[in-house]
Each structure stands twice: as structure tokens, then as C-alpha cells.
Amino acid sequence: MFEARQVGAGATHATAGILAPFIEAPARGPLQELTIESFRLYDDFVARVQATAGVAVEYRRCGTFEFAETPGDRTRLDEVANIARAAAFEAEWTNLGPADAAAASGPGLLIDAQGYVRAEQLMAALRRAAEARGARFHEGEAVQRIEDEGGSVALHTGERRVDCDAVVVAAGSWSDDLGLEAVGVRPVRGQIIRLGWLGRLPARVLWTRDCYVVPWTDGQLLVGATVEEVGFDERVTVEGVGSLLRAASRLLPGASQATFLEARAGLRPATADGLPVIRPSRRSGRIIYATGHFRNGVLLAPVTSRRVADLIAAIP
Numbered sequence: 517m518f519e520a521r522q523v524g525a526g527a528t529h530a531t532a533g534i535l536a537p538f539i540e541a542p543a544r545g546p547l548q549e550l551t552i553e554s555f556r557l558y559d560d561f562v563a564r565v566q567a568t569a570g571v572a573v574e575y576r577r578c579g580t581f582e583f584a585e586t587p588g589d590r591t592r593l594d595e596v597a598n599i600a601r602a603a604a605f606e607a608e609w610t611n612l613g614p615a616d617a618a619a620a621s622g623p624g625l626l627i628d629a630q631g632y633v634r635a636e637q638l639m640a641a642l643r644r645a646a647e648a649r650g651a652r653f654h655e656g657e658a659v660q661r662i663e664d665e666g667g668s669v670a671l672h673t674g675e676r677r678v679d680c681d682a683v684v685v686a687a688g689s690w691s692d693d694l695g696l697e698a699v700g701v702r703p704v705r706g707q708i709i710r711l712g713w714l715g716r717l718p719a720r721v722l723w724t725r726d727c728y729v730v731p732w733t734d735g736q737l738l739v740g741a742t743v744e745e746v747g748f749d750e751r752v753t754v755e756g757v758g759s760l761l762r763a764a765s766r767l768l769p770g771a772s773q774a775t776f777l778e779a780r781a782g783l784r785p786a787t788a789d790g791l792p793v794i795r796p797s798r799r800s801g802r803i804i805y806a807t808g809h810f811r812n813g814v815l816l817a818p819v820t821s822r823r824v825a826d827l828i829a830a831i832p
Contacts, residue, residue: 530782712775
């Protein structure tokens with residue numbers, strides 16, 4: 517694996533790792549089907565990664581609670597509940613209970629099966645598991661171009677040429693920069709903040725129009741995320757952090773007394789139709805794209821890896 521920076525330093529660096537297909541892809545269609553398929557793979561995916569890597573990953577099906585703040589939200593979430601139940605997931609209209617006393621009150625949709633994974637822990641475990649299976653990582657070495665040579669593919673970095681049987685292009689927002697073809701990926705900045713919480717944490721992932729909140733078991737709270745069309749600008753901004761702090765304080769009245777720990781920004785790779793690009797290059801079946809996952813890269817990891825593996829296995 518060649519990585520221009522460090523493994524996980526791109527969009528994954530600023531992700532909350534929320535596993536919630538009925539929030540991230542609430543409308544019926546191909547994206548929802550893909551997120552549900554991947555979500556069903558997650559228990560086994562994490563178990564196999566932990567077993568191979570020999571390390572633990574914080575992975576919790578603690579449930580998600582999405583607030584209905586307007587009559588329109590209620591109508592939309594009624595439809596989401598119907599879709600979830602049709603897919604054999606329990607979805608319940610309720611108010612937050614005593615376990616979520618830190619949060620503002622209000623009705624919303626509770627889906628107990630959804631949750632989160634700590635993305636940095638998952639990335640570290642994936643790397644160890646991959647290395648245990650023979651993978652080698654080359655950090656700080658960017659691929660500058662890829663050439664199809666018929667029976668093989670040549671990678672060119674600033675230092676060397678590497679001949680491969682197949683190449684997977686998983687370059688996120690930079691996937692169009694290799695000169696192979698335009699897959700139509702653009703960067704969308706997302707900023708998140710991390711807080712040290714005082715007192716009892718919310719029991720679930722909480723979601724409103726303005727922010728989401730992920731409670732980690734070590735007492736930290738992750739608040740996200742902005743969605744900003746600013747090109748390749750990866751800065752953390754005062755406006756972005758301020759908007760998240762205000763949104764968190766509306767949702768959690770005690771947020772103003774929390775410890776501010778960190779802010780991060782990453783560039784999510786978005787596509788015009790909202791669907792990820794998981795397919796061979798039009799120039800060569802030996803070059804496979806896995807990009808354009810936007811906000812769902814972590815959620816879609818199991819199904820993406822399975823489909824990429826199938827594509828590689830099908831190469832003559």
C-alpha cells in the first residue's frame with residue numbers, strides 16, 4: 517500500500533465511525549441497499565479483524581436516536597421507520613429516557629441496532645491484520661501515475677517503479693489526479709470536534725439537524741460534522757468549530773462546561789449521484805477503483821472490500 521501521508525490521515529482522520537444506514541442513507545435506493553448490506557457484515561468483519569490483529573476495537577451497537585424537530589421530520593422519520601422494519605430492524609418512536617438525561621428532551625426515532633466503531637482503532641487493527649497476512653505499507657510515498665501494460669500494471673512514485681498484477685485506486689478525493697480517467701470525485705470538507713465530558717455520557721448516538729454526538733466509553737464525546745464545499749481546503753476553521761460547539765450546546769446543555777480536546781478536518785470524496793465508485797477502470801480490468809464513499813467510508817468498508825476482492829479474483 518502506497519500512501520502519500522500516513523495511513524488513515526485523510527478523511528478517516530476526521531470521521532466519527534457512525535454505523536447507521538437508516539440515518540446516512542434514509543431514502544430507498546442503491547445507496548441504502550449498499551449500506552444495509554455492509555452493516556449486516558460488520559459483526560463478522562470486526563471479529564475477524566480483531567482476531568487477526570490481536571487487538572481490541574471499540575465497536576458498539578448502542579443504538580441511535582434521531583430527533584424529530586419539525587412536523588416534516590416526523591413524516592420523514594415515519595418513512596425511515598417503515599423501511600427499517602421492512603429490513604428486519606426494530607425502530608421505535610420514543611422520548612429520551614433517564615440514560616440520556618444529559619441531552620435535551622424531545623421525541624425521535626430510536627434504532628437500537630445502529631451504533632459506531634472507533635475509526636482510528638479500526639484502522640490500526642486493519643493495518644496489523646493486513647501486515648499479518650503479508651501486506652507492506654509505504655507511507656510518505658505518493659503514486660504519481662499508473663500505466664496499464666497489458667498483462668500487468670506499473671506504479672510510478674517519485675522514487676521507483678513497481679510492477680503489479682492489479683492495482684486498487686483508493687485515493688479518496690484525489691482519485692482523479694492519477695490521469696487514468698475522470699471518475700467524478702470532488703472533495704467536501706467535514707470538521708469534527710472532540711470533547712472531554714463531565715458526568716454521565718448519553719447512552720446512544722444522538723442526531724439532530726445541526727450535529728451528531730457519539731459517546732465513547734472512555735468519557736470522550738465526538739461532535740460532528742460540517743459539510744463544506746470548499747475544494748481542497750483541509751483547514752480547521754473558527755466558523756466550523758464554533759457552529760459545532762453551538763449545536764452541541766443546544767443538544768447537550770452541559771456541553772459548555774466540557775473540556776475542549778481537539779478539532780479535526782478531512783476531505784470526503786463525493787460523487788454527483790451520491791454513490792461510491794467500486795469498479796474496474798474503463799481502461800483496464802487490472803485497475804480497480806474504490807472511492808467516492810463521501811460520509812460512508814467506514815460504514816461501507818466491509819462490502820467494499822468484498823467487492824474489490826471479487827473483482828481482483830476475476831482478473832484472468
